[in-house]
Amino acid sequence: xxxxxxxxxxxxxxxxxxELFTEETIVQYLTEKNPFIYDAVGEKYxxxxxxxxxxxxxxxxxxxxxxxxxxxASEADFLDVxxxxxxxxxxxxxxxxxxxxxxxxxxxxxxxxxGEFRIxxxxxxxxxxxxxxxxKFNKQSASLNTIQFNAQSQDNLRILYxxxxxxxxxxxxxxxxxxxxxxxxxxxxxxxxxxxxxxxVGNLPKVALLEIEQQIINRKQRILSAENYYxxxxxxxxxxxxxxxxxxxxxxxxxxxxxxxxxxxKIDKAIDIALANRTDLEVLAYEKKKLGLExxxxxxxxxxxxxxxxxxxxxxKYNDGVKVMFDMEFPVEQRKYKGKYNQIQRGxxxxxxxxxxxxxxxxxxxxxIINSLDIIKKNIQNVQNEIALVEELENVEYxxxxxxxxNLFLLNQREVYSLEIKKKFLQYTLEYLLLAQExxxxxxxI
Numbered sequence: 001x002x003x004x005x006x007x008x009x010x011x012x013x014x015x016x017x018x019e020l021f022t023e024e025t026i027v028q029y030l031t032e033k034n035p036f037i038y039d040a041v042g043e044k045y046x047x048x049x050x051x052x053x054x055x056x057x058x059x060x061x062x063x064x065x066x067x068x069x070x071x072x073a074s075e076a077d078f079l080d081v082x083x084x085x086x087x088x089x090x091x092x093x094x095x096x097x098x099x100x101x102x103x104x105x106x107x108x109x110x111x112x113x114x115g116e117f118r119i120x121x122x123x124x125x126x127x128x129x130x131x132x133x134x135x136k137f138n139k140q141s142a143s144l145n146t147i148q149f150n151a152q153s154q155d156n157l158r159i160l161y162x163x164x165x166x167x168x169x170x171x172x173x174x175x176x177x178x179x180x181x182x183x184x185x186x187x188x189x190x191x192x193x194x195x196x197x198x199x200x201v202g203n204l205p206k207v208a209l210l211e212i213e214q215q216i217i218n219r220k221q222r223i224l225s226a227e228n229y230y231x232x233x234x235x236x237x238x239x240x241x242x243x244x245x246x247x248x249x250x251x252x253x254x255x256x257x258x259x260x261x262x263x264x265x266k267i268d269k270a271i272d273i274a275l276a277n278r279t280d281l282e283v284l285a286y287e288k289k290k291l292g293l294e295x296x297x298x299x300x301x302x303x304x305x306x307x308x309x310x311x312x313x314x315x316x317k318y319n320d321g322v323k324v325m326f327d328m329e330f331p332v333e334q335r336k337y338k339g340k341y342n343q344i345q346r347g348x349x350x351x352x353x354x355x356x357x358x359x360x361x362x363x364x365x366x367x368x369i370i371n372s373l374d375i376i377k378k379n380i381q382n383v384q385n386e387i388a389l390v391e392e393l394e395n396v397e398y399x400x401x402x403x404x405x406x407n408l409f410l411l412n413q414r415e416v417y418s419l420e421i422k423k424k425f426l427q428y429t430l431e432y433l434l435l436a437q438e439x440x441x442x443x444x445x446i
Contacts, residue, residue, distance in 0.1 A: 021252035026164060029241040036240050040156035047146040054142035057135040060085045069105060076102030079115070090133040092122040094311070112317030120311030120323070126303040130296070137297045141290060148286035154446070155279040160240075162441040166434055167237040172257035173430040174230040177423055181226045184419050185219040188212065188412075195408070203404075211408045257429055263436050265373070270366045270443055277444025278362065281355060288351045295344045301337035304330040362442055369439045376432045383425045390418045 019025075032038050060083060067078040082096030099115030100107075127133040195212045198204040231245075238248045275281070309325035331337070397414040400406035 018253045019251060021254050023165060023168065025252070026168060026241070029243070030161070030164075034240070034242050036160060036242075037157070040160050041153040044146070044149050044153050047142075047149045051139075051142040051146045054138045057138060058086055058088065067105070069102070074103040076100075076104050078104060078107075078109070086135060088136050088139070089131070090124045090127040090136070093119075094121065095119045112315050114316035116313045116315040116318075118311055118313040120309060123308045123310070125306040125308060126300060130299060130303075132293075132296050132300065134297070137293060140293055144286055144290050144293070148283055148290070151279045151282040151286060155283060158279060158441055158444065158446050161446050162437060164237070164240045165437050167233060167240070169257065169260075169430060169433045169437070170233045171230075171237045172254060172260070173426055174226065174233050175254065176257050176426050178223070178226040178230045180419055180422055180426075181219070181223045184415060185216070185223055187415060188215045188219050191408075192216065208408060215408065215412050257426060257433070260429075260433055262377070262429075262432055263440075265370055265436070265439050265443075267367055267370050270370065270439060271363055273445075274362050274366060274443045275359065278358075279444060281358065284351050284355045284358070288348060291344050291347050291351070295341070295348075298337060298340040298344060301331065301340060302334055304328050365442050366439060369435050369442065373432060373435050373439070376428055376435065380425070380428045380432065383421065383428060386421050387418075387425060390414075390421045394418045 030037050032041065062081075062083050064082075065078065065080045067076070069076040078098075078100045080096065080098040082094060082098075084092060084094050086092045095118070097115055097117050098109065098111060099113075100109040100111045101113060104110070124133060192212050195204060195208050199206055199209055234245055234248075238245055241248065305328065307325075307327040309323070309327070311323040311325075312320065313323070314320045394414045394417075397406055397411050401408070401411045
């Protein structure tokens, strides 16, 4: 008795050790270590680095210059150490020390031998009034690019997850089909012994042996065909988990496809959820925001480029002084502004058109999917009734065969037809699950 229990435990231990694989288990493998996931989201790190690069425009810059000139007719020395700090509103502060003696070659600056300190700022008037400038625009654009690609990453995952879950459902379907084909083969294989015995005693002609052999060969071929489809789908599925087929099968047990929940979805609710959740609509919204930033920056083109600089100096020998500078440039025809404005306006219109088109497409897809789900649900109910009928007819045919009122050919037809109806049931179930998953994907769910 103890030996029997020990043997049973040894036989069952591989099954006991296995974990049940479900849709929730898939998520455990969908981390950034997975190359398929990283491919979908990895570019976000590039955009984050670009955002940091754009912030570099606001770095404090320290510069230094030293010139020593000894020409035959002139001599000069020039030393300049300056720190510059640009601000987000466009102002730029400057503080530094310089010393200039002799005849300068590239400027007319002259200081005492002790040199002078200077402090000042540059004020871009219209950039300050419009609350935008190139540095600020680059920073905000880089930030929006990062947010936009995060939304795009989520949309990439939405589509990737749908493909993975579809393969999972297909795997369960072909697994069930393979099991049905093996059951069909087992029926013929077990019947072979019965046929041989009846031929030996003369109750059946010898041709019955040929018939049963032909049926066995045919059913072996059906198994091989089913195994081929099963293996292909399995390999395609496990690649997304970054697992080998062998590791996957040795680690997990699986639910029957018929046990999976068949979710029902209402059209109006589905459309509302989709319009609220779809990340590809978010991507378009961020694209429009970026064009809004461009429009704000482009408005500067209609104004003069006017910079005012105010600098104070303190010479260690000659005391203090001041310098005021005006720098203006005005485009008369303003063709750059008009061209840029029209370009951005057309871009905004294109985005709005894309959004409208996408919303129409989403609504149409969801309506078609949910209508199809209703039809498939009815087909599932009908085929369940049909299975009960064909199984009863198969049992009747088998009883007739046992008493000699039927033959192997008719029994084979009944068994194969029963299997095809069961496969049809599996097919409808798969179609329902795939469409329900597609509906979830269209609704923006991951």
